[in-house]
Amino acid sequence: MNRKKSNKESNDPSPQGLDQKKELYRIMYLFAGIFLLMCGYLSYFLIFESRTVINNPYNLRQENLGKKIVRGPILSADGEVLAETLVTEDGTESRYYPYKELFAHVVGYSQNGRTGIEAKYNFELLTSDIPIYEKIYREFTDRKKPGNQVVTTLSLKLQQTAYEAMKDRRGAVVVLEPSTGKLLAMVSKPGFNPNEIVEKWEELTSGDSVLLNRASQGLYPPGSTFKIVTALEFMRENPAAMEDFNYKCNGIFSYQNAEIRCYNGKSHGNLDFTGAFAKSCNGAFAQIGTMLSIPNFSALCESLLFNADLPFPLAYQKSSFALTKDAPNWEILQTAIGQGKTEISPLHNALIVASIANGGILMKPYVVSEIRTAYGNTIKQYLPSVYDRLMTVEEAAALTKYMTACVTDGTGYAVLSNQYTAAGKTGTAEWDEKKKSHAWFVGFAPAENPKLVVSIILEESGTGSDNAAPIAKKLFDAYDELQR
């Protein structure tokens, strides 16, 4: 009886029982349907939509991504971790920079605002391309997803070499590979420890512009490194006159009401063009300045990216060339030797030299080579690309010849090596009568097959020959060692 009753209850054939069952199934189907739709939408969003919805750097969504994704690491070209997010057992996250000051400006920071690679590649660091099933699993179990890895073009060895060679002097070093545009090293001093960005914020933002990346955001008079540009303009206007060029230097060049002195007022004697360039004779170049067409000179400078945007992914300042047709004589003479109102960033100077080293073609500089998933699978590669031809093959070859002479027979002697050839130009930029000059060196090695371009400035450090050129030598030596 009991069994019968229970059977009767569970299989109630009455119209009322059937209705209840239908109702139950309806609700079940409804919930199953909603669940499937949610799964479907979530998968669709994760696969297709999220990228377009989030891919706006000013979107608040980027901030919210941090709640779902553990910011990915930034790696050097050789696989060293330059920035990573550490997570404690209770889930507290902190951004950690194992090399402290070494990569501070180029890698940047991501608290109290963002700079450097941390700013430019914020979206990639806060995107996770782990497999979709793992994404869904983590979404439902309320666990954060690991962000993508950003792999840079930076070399630990070259960055360390530049950093150590600068010692505690202010300034910047930029190292590029001219055939690809890869940024191999970028140092700015004074530096800061990005691990302390929050604690020391007050101190870091007061006074000394410690956070400024002098390599791309610092503007300086180019001094005699600008003779490269003056030489190029002279060559373009007087291709036939280069062979016969002669200048007799007595230490001072006078032109109407203006005059220019050679370094320490020293006479260079009789010079051909190569000699004038190699020995960095101010008199010869000031005289050349008086022979140039200012509109053409100005147009050349603009084609070399003065007063223009640079093809560079991180923050920078535009260089400026301000010489006009009605400029006074003193300004024409000063501009021809890299003084006057002209200002350039170390990065821009490196780009001009890179185009010379690469047969006239400037490759777009880049600092990130790959985006990888948290498990190391490549999902995006950044390949070398041409920016533009800045000069002819012949012009690049002629400038290389003069710059090689500067190392073998001129002011760039500190770079001379018996292991490799090198080309370069020194600069000693005056900027304040009462203070020491800024020391410059720009150049590349090997001269006939350039692998490395360097641009170095040391603020208030004296001559380029004695102070900046030796750093170039250390960088070329370090690169040479890496190839062995």
Ligand SMILES: [Zn+2]
């Ligand atoms: Zn001279």
